[in-house]
Amino acid sequence: MTTRGANKQSFWSMVAVAGGVAAMVPGGALSSHTTALRIPPCGDASRSSAFFSLPHTYWSIVTGSFRSSGIAPLSTTAPLIVPPDATSSVARPSPSATTVTPTRMPREGVTAISSVCSRLPVGRRYDSPSRRRSPPALVIFGSGRRAQGTLPDHPERHELVPRRPRRGYGRGDREDHMKAIVFDRVGGPEVLALVDVPKPEVRAGGVLIKSRTIGVNFADTRFRQGQYAVPAKPPDTPGMEAAGVIEAVGAGVTNLRPGMRVAAFTSKAYAEYCLSPSFMVVPLPDSVSFNDGAAFLIQVLTAYHLLHTVDSTGPGRTVLVHSAAGGVGLAAVQLAKAAGARVFGTVSSDDKVALAKSSGADAIINYTRDKFADEVLRLTDGRGVDLILDAVGKPTFEEGLRCLAPFGHLALYGRSGGATDPLNVATLSPKSVKVSGFSLPTITRNFPDKTRESAERCFALLREGKLKLHIGKIFPLAEAAEAHRYLESRQSTGKLLLIP
Secondary structure, eight states: OOOOOOOTTOSEEEEOEESSOOEEEESOOOOTTOOOOOOOOOOTTOOOOBOOOOTTSOOOOEEOOEETTEEOOOOTTOOOOOOTTGGGGOOOOOTTSOOOOOOOOOTTOOOOOOSOOTTSOOSOBOOOTTOTTSSOOOEETTTTEEOOOBOOSOTTOOOOOOOOOOOOSSOOOSTTEEEEEEBSSOSSGGGOEEEEEEOOOOOTTEEEEEEEEEEEOHHHHHHHHTOSSSOOOSSBOOOOEEEEEEEEEOTTOOSOOTTOEEEEEOSSOSBSEEEEEGGGEEEOOTTSOHHHHHHHHHHHHHHHHHHHTSSOOOTTOEEEESSTTBHHHHHHHHHHHHTTOEEEEEESSGGGHHHHHHTTOSEEEETTTSOHHHHHHHHTTTOOEEEEEESSOHHHHHHHHHTEEEEEEEEEOOOTTOOOOOOOGGGGTTTTOEEEEOOTHHHHHHOHHHHHHHHHHHHHHHHHTSOOOOEEEEEEGGGHHHHHHHHHTTOOOBEEEEEO
16 A cells, blocks of 8 residues: 655645554644555454554554455544554555555544554553654544543553543634633632633523623622632632523423523623523513613612511611612612611712712711711711611721611621621620621522512512612623722712623
8 A cells, every 4th residue: 555645735644554454534734754655465364563653743543454355444433543663664665555545534533442453552641742752642633632541551452531621711602602701810800801601501490591681799899809708710700690581491490481581690690691590580570671670689689688688677767778879779778768767878979979869868978078977876866777788898887886776786788898897796785786697699599489579579669660770880791890890999879780
C-alpha cells in the first residue's frame, strides 16, 4: 500500500494500522517530511504490524485483520493508535503493494482501545501536548482537543476513558444555550460578565421560564461579593426573581402550564431563562405587567410579611421605615398606611424626601443629617414607635433601639450599611423591647399557601390603587454591572430591573 503526504494543507492525515488495516482520518495535515508507507500482505493469523510517524499531526490507530485476498471491512468503532517506535517500521513504496481505499472515520472520535497488539506501551499517562517524542496522545476527532487518560497494564484489555470536557462558559450560540450574567470570582461589579451558558432543562416538580424582566435586589450584590447567607460558587449567576412566560413544566406539575404569565422566586435569575419550583411561582393577573411582576415579588412581599407576619400592623400602631425611598421601603410605607398605621420614614439624602413623602408617610427624616431617634421621640411625644423595619444595619441599629416604644419591636431584614455590633440582650429589658431577623425565603420555601395568599392580597391593593410600584431604572441584561454600581451608590430609588 502506498500513500503520499507532502502537502501541509492536505485535509487527510495518514494513519498506520495495528494488525494490518489502514485508513485515512480527517483532522490534520501531513508533515512535509512524511515518508510513503508500504504494508505487505499478511496471513489470517498474523499480528504483525507496520507503522509510520506523522509529526505534529493527529495520531490514530485502527485494528483489524489483513487477508491475502484484500482488506477486511473497517469497523466504525475500531480503536486507533500509533506506537512511539513508528518511524523504525517505515518502508519504501512498491508497485506490488496492496492499495487501501480511504475511509472516513466517525466524527465522534475514539473512546476505547481493545485487543491492540502487545507492542503498545501501557501504564503511561498520555496527557502532554509538549511531549513530541513520547508515546502519542490520543485525540477526540471533531473536538480539536487531546483526550487524557491512563492505559492500564493488562495486556488483553487496553481502554482509555477520556477526561470529561470541562463545562465552559462563553461557548456556542446553539438553541440549547442562552445569555447569562456570570462571575468567575467574587468581587465588585466588574466581575459580572455576559456570556453564553447552557440553557437549563426543566426538572420534575419545576418549571422553565423564559424571562421578560428580572428584578435587582441588594442581596444580589452581597451574593456577588460572597457575603450572602447562601454562598456563591463561582462561576455563578446572581438573581432571585424574574417575571416571564412558562416555556415548559416538569413531571408532576398540574397547576401551571406552558404559556402562562408568571413571576417566580428562583436562583441564577440574571439570564434569558430560569428554573423555579412550581410552589414558588405566582401567576400574574392580566392587569399586572412583567415589569411590575418582577418589581412586586420580593420587595412587596417582604414588606407585607414584615408588617403582618413578623408583627401585627393596624390602626393605632406607629411604624418607622428605614430606606423609605427604596423598593421595600416604598411598599412598606404604602402597606402600613393601607392598614391604618401612622408611618415615619428615613432616607439618606434630601433628594429622596419628596418620593418617600409621596408614598403616604406622615413624616420623612434624613438620617444622615439629623438624629432620627430624637426626631421620632419628638413626633411621638417621647413614647417611641411600635415597629421599626431596618435594612440598613450598623448605622441605624443602636439609635433604633433608643426610639422603640415599650414592648416595641425592631425587625432587621438587611444590612446595607454593614453588620450590627454584637447585642447585649440585657439592654432590651428596661422597655421590654425585642429584636428579630427576617428573610423572605423562610415564607416562600416553607409556607407556599401563605405566599400565594399574601400575593393575592397585594395584587388586590394594586387593583384598588392603594399600592403603586415605583420603577427607579431599567437596564439591559448586559449592563448588570452598571445596575449593581447604581444600587450600591445609594442614589437609587424604587426598583431596579434588567431586561434580557
